[in-house]
Amino acid sequence: MTVVARHDLSRRLLLGALAAPALLPSLGRAAEAPEVREFEFLGVRDPQLGMQLAVAQHYGLFREEGIDVTFRWQSSGGEVLTVMGSGFPIGVGSPFGQIALAAQNMPVKILAGLADISDTQGLVLAPGVTIAHPRELEGKRCAFTQGNNSPLMLVKLAQRFGFDHTKIRMINMNPSEGVVAAARRDVDMLLAWQPFLHRLTTMGGSLYITGGRLHFANPPEVLPERDKLLYAHSTILVTQEWIETRPNTLKALLRALIKADAVFRADRPRAMAAMQQVLRIPPEPLEVMAEANRYEVAISPELVNTYTFTSDWAVGIRRIPAPANPDTGISTTLLEQVDPSHVTWRPRA
Template structure:
């Protein structure tokens, strides 16, 4: 009996190794920890699916890579989904695997003396176009009664964020982790975090092309199973997960430990997500970030919950 089980395990591993891998665009962020854990702990292999990570900086780039045919799946917040939904509908969210309301930070130069959000007025502010950075910065300004037209907005990239502050190109910027913590580590007392209210709970999602959903349903279900395994592992082995995150993101474990409890790692597709996306779509139209003549999409068609319903029925509550 044991010999048979070992043979079947070997056979499955061989078949997985021979299959063309599913290419997943993985954003280099703590939000991607369930994928890192699934790879490191062998959960993909255990579930019988061959995957290949294609690293990218920011969910907006991961999404673009997928839409350009470079990957089969992408990891991103819901905002890149919203931006792209105005021009195409050949992709869908399979599951969210983490939610957080404090991943985006506003980091300011100490010399600018921006110790509270109201002092962002009349400043030069950096943001990453097409990402949650852009959305959160706008929310912070409006919530604090600051007309976005009264500030100077400057598009940056995650890679140039630190330099933009160090060379005084911007007075402050909105950026996600781990870039915010890296900036703090590198620039020390030359920068400070601006305390901002928790106005937005972002989700990080696994997104697939509709063609992949049609052609590789078994593989996608197994990926979702592996993510369920990894989110449970994170919940039961947080210290091991923190150590892995620190290693993958090249930041000290102390930094990961400081922000780790902000993140809720679990699979879900709940009714608040399409509502959030509808609000983001209205914002994008109102602010002219997309063609104002385009109709607002119906986001019910941008979800494919079948795999999650099979893997974890209680995690789906879209209705």
């Protein structure tokens, strides 16, 4: 896709695939002028966090909404948290970012969810390891990375299938080291996230579970929301000051990201091309990672489940002193003004 063709592509997609009666009234109506037209945004070159950002940038969807967004790409959501902790106003991250910053009396809110990323985290058995029943995980050596809540998947799996998760031998190492260790059979399994799960499966490992699926079942079992092993979402984080002083700018941002969602649904190959170019990820792992996400710019009960799950974990590891409240941590007003159909959860009055 050449640069010259992007504007035409955007027009065709938005006049064709986006021309659903329910969508056009909210996205097509005249909008208030953005308070600022140019600003920087902390992005991450990762399809879990960056699909909408990449598509909107590649196809000029920000410009269509009257804004010019310059991305300061970070390597992870953790880096975004650090930079926003120093006062930067807007970026992508997990609900933990908002929870941790709010616990430090920094007025940061979740503006919208971007994707349910629960199935991008999981457990892969090392090549040659077979398990007939989850209880056989007891005694196995598991590579994992401290500082995230993925071990809770093993806790919930143990509760479901009646085994003792404390008998799993957890060995701390970074994900790349874990892939190598599992491939060499120095450990029996890897608890991590994409693309590291994919790397190990290409070496002969077998995907055992993800946050929302039991892959050892035949066929793989999709867990209902209440029974998921892990709750995880990517979100937009923004300061309260921006919500109050730049609401039109943020609404323009949301409209562009909603359009990016629609491009992904209407013409996935075009969206994947944008992600490959902007996020700089090879096609094969990109396809695997994108497939594991459920993209939608939304504020939903599922997002709140992730918020509560993350808050409970953060309290349990003493990262925050008391549970966080989604009623004050998630700001619904601007997304509701852009398109109320994208808001299916609202704070208590």
